[in-house]
Amino acid sequence: MHKKIALFGSTGSIGVQSLEVIRQFPELFQVEVLTAFSNLELFRNQILEFNPTHVVIPDENKAGTLRTMLGDHPVQIHFGQDALKDQAAQANYDILIAAIVGFAGLASTWEAVQRGKIIALANKETLVVAGDLVRTKVLESGARLIPVDSEHSALFQCLIGEDPSRVEKITLTASGGPFLGKKPNFLINVKKDHALQHPNWTMGAKITIDSASLMNKGLEMIEAKWLFGMSNEQIEVIIHPQSIVHSFVHFTDGSVKAQLGLPDMKLPIQYALGYPERLSNNHKRYEIKNYPSLTFEVADTKTFRNLALAKEAMYRGGNSPCVLNAANEVVVEAFLKNRIGFLEMSDIIEQCLERMTFIEHPTMDDYIHTDLETRKLASTLYK
Numbered sequence: 391m392h393k394k395i396a397l398f399g400s401t402g403s404i405g406v407q408s409l410e411v412i413r414q415f416p417e418l419f420q421v422e423v424l425t426a427f428s429n430l431e432l433f434r435n436q437i438l439e440f441n442p443t444h445v446v447i448p449d450e451n452k453a454g455t456l457r458t459m460l461g462d463h464p465v466q467i468h469f470g471q472d473a474l475k476d477q478a479a480q481a482n483y484d485i486l487i488a489a490i491v492g493f494a495g496l497a498s499t500w501e502a503v504q505r506g507k508i509i510a511l512a513n514k515e516t517l518v519v520a521g522d523l524v525r526t527k528v529l530e531s532g533a534r535l536i537p538v539d540s541e542h543s544a545l546f547q548c549l550i551g552e553d554p555s556r557v558e559k560i561t562l563t564a565s566g567g568p569f570l571g572k573k574p575n576f577l578i579n580v581k582k583d584h585a586l587q588h589p590n591w592t593m594g595a596k597i598t599i600d601s602a603s604l605m606n607k608g609l610e611m612i613e614a615k616w617l618f619g620m621s622n623e624q625i626e627v628i629i630h631p632q633s634i635v636h637s638f639v640h641f642t643d644g645s646v647k648a649q650l651g652l653p654d655m656k657l658p659i660q661y662a663l664g665y666p667e668r669l670s671n672n673h674k675r676y677e678i679k680n681y682p683s684l685t686f687e688v689a690d691t692k693t694f695r696n697l698a699l700a701k702e703a704m705y706r707g708g709n710s711p712c713v714l715n716a717a718n719e720v721v722v723e724a725f726l727k728n729r730i731g732f733l734e735m736s737d738i739i740e741q742c743l744e745r746m747t748f749i750e751h752p753t754m755d756d757y758i759h760t761d762l763e764t765r766k767l768a769s770t771l772y773k
């Protein structure tokens with residue numbers, strides 16, 4: 391029996407690597423739905439190779455171009471504002487891979503959660519924005535969230551067979567990104583080309599900037615809180631420049647478990663798709679002797695203020711993480727367009743957190759509204 395896959399965000403970094411994994415196991419997986427936002431050339435090739443029944447491309451004009459590019463290839467093309475949500479709600483799939491970047495991935499993931507589906511979750515923003523609602527709905531609908539994010543995959547693997555009440559704390563590892571050890575007098579002048587050069591991982595632009603600013607680790611703290619039902623105090627971060635130890639779980643008897651591996655997202659993707667089975671592959675192996683020294687250091691949150699701001703938003707709760715996320719999406723885009731400097735990103739996020747109205751128990755509509763209003767505010771805070 392094949393597992394039917396709906397891959398949301400197939401043309402991105404996680405999307406492409408998910409298809410690489412699927413290509414390795416034609417007897418296990420069958421692609422039912424693919425979605426993309428741009429990059430029609432790549433999308434067409436994916437459609438021709440993997441033969442999905444349905445594809446989504448939100449923009450109507452692009453959908454028309456795609457139809458022409460595909461000739462008489464049999465596939466239903468859906469477009470329009472609600473098309474992503476509708477396919478997540480209606481299509482016939484076993485696993486939805488949530489690989490859209492940012493808040494744009496929330497609506498479709500939420501549909502899959504409501505349907506009680508298995509979700510291979512790369513889109514961490516879903517849990518950052520609406521983690522409380524998603525966690526409650528998961529328990530109600532029977533949905534399963536299997537993390538794709540490497541740190542959370544590590545934690546998930548360490549927690550198997552364990553009693554959650556015997557967990558003392560978790561430690562998320564962070565590479566530190568390209569600016570590890572740098573100070574504000576250096577960071578004030580950095581440009582996107584430098585920020586986009588991650589030492590260990592090749593990823594989409596947004597998460598690469600988030601890694602350079604340590605916002606990514608802040609978002610991951612909030613992601614971990616809702617994935618594993620941790621309290622704020624149980625979550626800590628440590629810098630680990632080699633990106634070999636993907637995270638730690640500390641237990642109440644003093645024992646500590648970690649999961650290790652080379653930094654390659656195909657491993658957590660394959661684990662999520664194969665779960666509960668551990669599939670074999672011939673990827674490059676982690677050889678202990680090649681890494682005689684694994685090092686760890688405390689994060690410099692005075693310089694990398696985004697991590698402190700994310701932690702603050704997590705502790706405040708309510709719609710604060712949603713504000714943090716929306717402001718961050720705006721400033722990352724502005725930084726990528728050379729409109730603002732690297733350090734200005736934190737200034738604008740901080741102002742948004744101060745100025746947006748706090749809602750203690752938001753509904754999904756409140757989150758959507760908060761996202762929209764924060765984007766407007768953040769856009770007025772730079773020229």
Ligand code: NAD
Pocket residue numbers: 398399400401402403404405425426427428448488489490491492494512513514515538539540591592593594595596597655
């Ligand atoms: P990416 O930018 O490479 O790809 C994003 C995908 O989403 C593309 O297919 C794009 O077409 C689609 N998309 C973008 N905007 C959209 C919109 N408005 N509506 C619909 N579709 C849209 O991003 P990525 O690096 O693959 O990251 C995807 C998600 O996975 C992010 O949430 C990221 O935090 C998470 N993640 C990525 C990595 C990684 O190694 N890349 C690791 C861990 C977690």
Ligand code: MG
Pocket residue numbers: 539540541610
């Ligand atoms: Mg990660």
